[in-house]
Amino acid sequence: MDGKWMCRQCGKICNQPPRRWDFDDGAAATATDYCPRCGSMDMEELERCPACDRGWKSKSERVCEKCHLQLKGELQRFARRFSPEALAELDDMLEGSGLEMFT
Secondary structure (H helix, E strand, O other), rough: OOOOOOOOOOOOEEEEOOOOEEOOOOEEEEEEEOOOOOOOOOOEEEEOOOOOOOOOOOOOOOHHHHHHHHHHHHHHHHHOOOOOOHHHHHHHHHHHOOHHHHH
């Protein structure tokens, strides 16, 4: 399996979490994935980052942590080129809009 899993309690990432089988009535079994570090059953399946296709991200995030930090750095370098007044004007231009309107 090519997936990754992350524990929402301690942040541990693993390829396939350990699975415990509970036999309810002797015939039916319930599988429960749990964290190998803290034992929590709050595991989340991760998906590949669409921006870099190398990192892993939560389904609720747009990009992985590495891409997020890289984009944040690029935005900081961009913002340092402007005076405080120019940054305020850019902020007003973006009010309620996304960067997509400039592409």
